[in-house]
Amino acid sequence: MVELATPKEQTLHALYRDHRSWLENWLRRRMGNAWDAADLSQDTFVRVLASAQPLADLREPRAYLLTVGKRLLSNFYTRRSLEQAYLEALAQLPEESVPSPEQRWLLLETLQALDELLDGLAPVVRRAFLWSQLEGLGYREIAERLNVSERTVKRYMAQAYEHCLLVDA
Template sequence: MTNPCAASNTPVDALYREHRSWLHSWLQRRLGDSWAAADLTQDTFLRVLAAQQARTLPSLREPRAYLLTVGRRLLVNHYQRRDLERAYLEALANLPEAQVPSPEQRWLLLETLQALDELLDGLPRPVRRAFLWSQLEGLGYACIAERLQVSERTVKRYMAQAYEYCLLVDL
């Protein structure tokens, strides 16, 4: 029987031991928050571990460059989630008192918005915007075309692309 407490010799284990504190410092300089940097550092290594388990982890000749790439993507996602949360809280502040959701409902709605944001992250920005305006605001294609400064035909293509993406996305 193997000892679960024994040191691991996996590539991710070595990568973690050698580069975790460096990545944490890099993220902390950008975020100005040690706790958020620690979370993103762990998320980075979870992504690396998942890639290793899926056998999609590339050969790492430059491990810091790879970690920076993953870390930057997570940093962008962090800022997007923060902006999304801020916009949601601003929208809540503008609601009449009787329509303000409970703290539990707010949490569920924010989690749903973040999941939707992550789901649509693989779409080009104009496609994502067209889809969200259509689905969340109920805008018609003509209005979306005007906002995006494209033709209605382009909006139809965007919507078809978004629907196809949603149907094929691996959840």
């Protein structure tokens, strides 16, 4: 027996059929790479499928797809920038200290997750939080680096912790 597609699946299929090549071409022009554009185009439709947005209510489907695609494109470049910075840091290490490919992958995934978690924090709050968590600096040292009071650093840390808890929830 053949199962009939749900209305959401039918609408997504029509959206995909009508707009995939347009979106992929738009991404290709921005990225200069057909393979990455095709991947991001597919990721866009996966996100659309997973979203709570009722697809039948879309009045401007291309605008919606463009918004989702731009977010994914931004994430793509952020991830690429993180990877490049990480590879440059690895190049500075002595040969015997370089992590295995598996460890590199795990570290890159962790960096990406941390970057996504802290997205939305003011740069100074983010910096204070990272110095505290990654370098083990105390509030006094962070205050000296930022040229602010310890009380301000405490406020920054409270903002960062609250942000992390809200994102996690």
